[in-house]
Amino acid sequence: MTEQRKATLRLGENTEPIEFPILSGSMGPDTIDIRTLYAKSGLFTYDPGFLSTASTKSNITFIDGDKGILLYRGYPIEQLATRCDFMEVCHLLLTGELPTDNQKQHFVNTIKSHTMLHEQLVRFYTGFRRDAHPMAVMVGVVGALSAFYHEAMDISDALHREQSAFRLIAKLPTIAAMAYKYNIGQPFIYPRNDLSYAANFLYMMFATPAEKYEPNPVIVRALDRILILHADHEQNASTSTVRLAGSSGANPFACISAGIACLWGPAHGGANEACLNMLEQIGDVSRINEYIKRAKDKTDGFRLMGFGHRVYKNFDPRAKLMRETCHEVLNEMGLHNNRLFKLALELERIALEDEYFVAKKLYPNVDFYSGIVQRALGIPTSMFTAIFAMARTVGWVAQWNEMIADPDQKIGRPRQLYTGTGHRDVPTDKINN
Numbered sequence: 001m002t003e004q005r006k007a008t009l010r011l012g013e014n015t016e017p018i019e020f021p022i023l024s025g026s027m028g029p030d031t032i033d034i035r036t037l038y039a040k041s042g043l044f045t046y047d048p049g050f051l052s053t054a055s056t057k058s059n060i061t062f063i064d065g066d067k068g069i070l071l072y073r074g075y076p077i078e079q080l081a082t083r084c085d086f087m088e089v090c091h092l093l094l095t096g097e098l099p100t101d102n103q104k105q106h107f108v109n110t111i112k113s114h115t116m117l118h119e120q121l122v123r124f125y126t127g128f129r130r131d132a133h134p135m136a137v138m139v140g141v142v143g144a145l146s147a148f149y150h151e152a153m154d155i156s157d158a159l160h161r162e163q164s165a166f167r168l169i170a171k172l173p174t175i176a177a178m179a180y181k182y183n184i185g186q187p188f189i190y191p192r193n194d195l196s197y198a199a200n201f202l203y204m205m206f207a208t209p210a211e212k213y214e215p216n217p218v219i220v221r222a223l224d225r226i227l228i229l230h231a232d233h234e235q236n237a238s239t240s241t242v243r244l245a246g247s248s249g250a251n252p253f254a255c256i257s258a259g260i261a262c263l264w265g266p267a268h269g270g271a272n273e274a275c276l277n278m279l280e281q282i283g284d285v286s287r288i289n290e291y292i293k294r295a296k297d298k299t300d301g302f303r304l305m306g307f308g309h310r311v312y313k314n315f316d317p318r319a320k321l322m323r324e325t326c327h328e329v330l331n332e333m334g335l336h337n338n339r340l341f342k343l344a345l346e347l348e349r350i351a352l353e354d355e356y357f358v359a360k361k362l363y364p365n366v367d368f369y370s371g372i373v374q375r376a377l378g379i380p381t382s383m384f385t386a387i388f389a390m391a392r393t394v395g396w397v398a399q400w401n402e403m404i405a406d407p408d409q410k411i412g413r414p415r416q417l418y419t420g421t422g423h424r425d426v427p428t429d430k431i432n433n
């Protein structure tokens with residue numbers, strides 16, 4: 001038997017060293033198991049932003065940020081994006097394996113049997129202002145699903161958890177498309193189960209009762225790829241939010257709503273929308289240098305949206321694939337000479353050559369290209385992050401399920417480094433005032 005490796009911590013010259021086990025995963029850096037640190041030393045660790053902290057064990061997704069590797073259940077994202085569709089990737093993330101043909105058929109049929117919303121939930125939309133941002137509606141409506149699926153649900157039952165996963169994956173496109181329809185004042189379009197997952201979403205977004213609508217296969221394929229590339233991404237901010245919310249045993253629909261709220265921020269999934277807004281703000285190729293200068297100026301809060309990533313410091317493998325799709329779609333739609341797209345491609349070129357961006361390893365991330373692709377597909381900017389949420393739901397629910405099934409699971413409860421006022425007494429003349 002190999003001996004357990006240990007890390008030794010010495011807090012001072014005359015103190016006894018404290019040992020901690022070193023844990024090895026199947027890939028990636030080893031981790032020091034510091035769970036007993038406080039009991040042994042009275043000290044906490046300080047790692048805001050989790051720069052060096054593994055918050056959990058997981059079997060689902062592996063990232064090597066230096067090498068630009070992303071694996072779902074061991075399979076490289078490049079292979080999944082080119083050889084599989086989103087439904088197969090959902091099956092993989094949820095169960096650990098790609099489906100056989102029969103399993104796929106069964107899975108797809110199961111998802112299709114859950115695409116509709118309860119009519120009372122459909123009426124819930126009318127409570128929102130008509131100009132509400134689709135992400136605000138998504139947070140509300142997905143949270144409200146918990147009111148429909150709560151009493152009868154037992155999260156300790158694996159079948160109940162599986163059922164919640166199917167419902168979430170199936171209903172998110174319907175919820176997102178209805179958020180859009182509500183915003184533009186068109187009637188809701190109910191799902192069509194003869195279409196694929198991506199085609200059905202486009203149908204619910206763009207069809208009207210007045211005209212026939214058949215989704216363009218190029219657009220369907222591009223959207224399917226966006227969904228695959230965004231399906232999971234290890235312990236990112238929104239996934240960690242879902243896990244933390246779920247660690248108390250909360251309703252899974254409410255937990256996913258918490259994940260959607262986190263994803264909305266411009267430093268996370270909101271970046272694709274923020275990136276397109278930035279391109280509109282720059283407006284013309286002649287103004288790129290002005291904005292690059294602003295992005296480098298520490299006194300200016302402006303950042304180049306769609307550039308940089310916490311984990312990928314060489315390249316984002318998803319960005320590489322999305323870049324390919326971006327060129328395919330721009331060619332197919334005859335949009336290479338469109339003002340905004342020319343601006344985006346020129347910004348990409350200049351930033352990739354700029355010393356500041358090169359030195360800080362700030363490359364275009366997946367959201368830079370996915371924003372451009374979605375704009376080319378005719379998807380309104382305000383829907384970009386909602387589509388990201390649709391894609392990431394499978395990742396969130398797979399991670400939530402893994403956590404709940406883990407017998408060692410505990411409620412997440414970080415500690416802090418307190419920097420406020422020390423103990424003080426309320427003046428006695430305040431008593432009974």
Ligand code: ACO
Binds near residue numbers: 365
């Ligand atoms: N434009 C200009 N400068 C930047 C940018 C940017 N987009 N991103 C990082 N920097 C600079 C920072 O100012 C900082 O400089 P300093 O070292 O001189 O202080 C340095 O690069 C490191 O930046 P941090 O913010 O410390 O890096 P962190 O890993 O915490 O943040 C993040 C990563 C949030 C993605 C950041 O790069 C960013 O804000 N990018 C723009 C938003 C974006 O595109 N987000 C999408 C992420 S991908 C996703 O969610 C799918």
